[in-house]
Amino acid sequence: MQRPASRREFIGLAIGLFALVLLALRLVWVQGFDLSGRAASAENARLRQERLPALRGEIVDRTGAVMARSIQRYDIAVDQTLVQDIIMRNPDGTTRTVSVLETIQNLADILHISDDDVRDALDGDANFQYLFRSATPEQWNAVRELQLGYVTAEPVSQRSYPNGQLGGSVVGFMGGDGDALAGIELSQNDVLSGEDGSRTFEISADGVRIPVAPQDEVSAVDGGSVQLTIDRDVQYYAQEAVAARVKELDAEWGTAVVLRVSDGQVLALADSTMVDPNEPGRTENEGDYSPRAVAAAVEPGSTEKTLTASAAIEEGKAEPLSEVPVPAELTIDGQTFTDSFNHGAEDRTFAGIVADSMNTGTVEVGSRLSPEQRHTWLKNFGIGDLTGIEIPGETMGLLADWTAWDTRQQYTVLFGQGLSQSPLRTATIYQTVANDGVLVEPRVVLSTTDATGNTTQAPTPEPRRVISSETAAQVLEIMETVVTVGGAPDAAVEGYRVGGKSGTAEAPGDQGGYDGYTTSFVGMAPMEDPQYVVAVTLQRPKGDVRTIGASGVFSRIMGDVLKHYGVSPSTTEPVALDKFFGKDADRNDENRD
Secondary structure, three states: OOOOOOOOHHHHHHHHHHHHHHHHHHHHHHHHHHHHHHHHHHHHHHHEEEEOOOOOOEOOOOOOOEEEEEEEEEEEEEEHHHHHOOOEEOOOOOOOOOOHHHHHHHHHHOOOOOOOHHHHHHHOOOOOEEEEEEEEHHHHHHHHHOOOOOEEEEEEEEEEEOOOOOOOHOOEEEEOOOEEEOOHHHHHHHOOOOOOOOEEEEEEOOOOOOOOOOOEEEEEEEOOEEEEEOHHHHHHHHHHHHHHHHEEEEEEEEEEEEEOOOOOEEEEEEEEEOOOOOHHOOOOHHHHHHHHHOOOOOOOHHEEEHHHHHHHHOOOOOOOOOEEEOOOOOEEEEEEEEOOOOOOOOOEEEHHHHOOHHHHHHHHHHHOEEEEEEEEHHHOOOOOOOOOOOOOOOOEOOOHEEEEEEOOOOHHHHHHOOOOEOOHHHHHHHHHHHHOOOOOOEEEEEEEEEEOOEEOOOOOOOOOOOOOOOHHHHHHHHHHHHOOOOOHEHHHHEEEOOOOEEEEEEEEOOOOOOEEEEEOOOOOOEOOOEEEEEEEEEEEEOOOOOOOOOOOHHHHHHHHHHHOOOOOOOOOOOOOOEEOHHHHHHHHHHHHH
């Protein structure tokens, strides 16, 4: 007789039956109602996505010469735990087995490395091991055709700078993580950067790409190109010339600016040393990362006398041949001013004062302007303001409000001390005078071109009249007198009429006080129709203050520029204004002999 089931056995049986029912319902759901969900899940497990990097745009000079370009490369890696013989699936459905040995030989041939190097990279138990760095697109495409599930590649873009240090601080450079860090690379990053694309494809269970499976691809959009106003040849001339002078005088650094007068285009921003964008980490001086003409604030010294002369003439306080008795030393408001050379009381013209760079006479004439007027004219010429050039790190210099000037500073600003500005800003003073009194702020970007080939000209800064045409013409005559019969005969360029002004200022030290000089020369040519401005600055050159100037470097660079652009030699007589009057008038003939 069969024993009746106990209560415990009955409960256990009921639970078992309930579990079977749940399992059956799950199978019915999975197999009958959720086919798309499981299929989608399986498909997703097979999908892989590959980034298609956009190519960064080129940077070229005004002639189209390449200064920066991107090269597409791939870092190829292997998963050593997956290395095995593979079964190749052919499009016709047939298969064949490829051994690891054959794969090693194929990879070695494609990558142009030894079989042993490939074998070492494949042998081990690491999930990630580099096989080859910086493979070309052609090499990676060939490797990918092998359909190796254990081989992957990370696309990388290598930036190449074919000119090295030539214009390097202008062009800028990229960081190891692909970020733009300096120069045009940084300021024009939005133009140069593109948009990455992607490729999605299916792989089999052994990690091999399924060749007959469909794939989705979103094409990358490459970055646009940037054309600079820089002329690579002029940049070369200027860098070579200023580097030679720095070496000769054992200076800390030197810089040269070349501007086109008519529109403020920058043809060269040349430092004695500049960063090599290919190897920025090897640069010893961080000052090389940005052009010093843009980033360095220095006292301009007597080059600022051109500004003072422009202001005095424009305000009707003087003319080039105004008669100004000059004492051996000038004391005003308890402040005494002397000149760099010894002289007695002289009867000077204003042109003669500037031509021989006399602080005494400059203060005499400049003090006819009120302190507020002096400050206003400094601001009119852009002192204390950015030029807006498209290079990061520009300094606006230092110009205190006139109400904060002390008794001496209100006079020293007339000859370029007690304030600071970039060499580029100093160059724009001379561009203004040479351009009939109209300031056009400098620019270094000429145009941009997008990936579709559409070119956009960079906006030209709005011209701004600073002084009248009449004043500009008079100041140009004074500038030419500086070279013809004044203190800068070394600035002359054979065959051309040239004008300009030298400057010497004390250079402040890091620990306070002054520990050297900043010397400079800024000028324009040809004087009958000024087309170019060259500004040269030397920081802490060593030697006698009378022999560490920059006028000779100016002459060399300006001569190269005029010849490079085929400017016809001057055919008119140079200007040589009288420097003396009254009892000293006979000295004018002596100067012309």
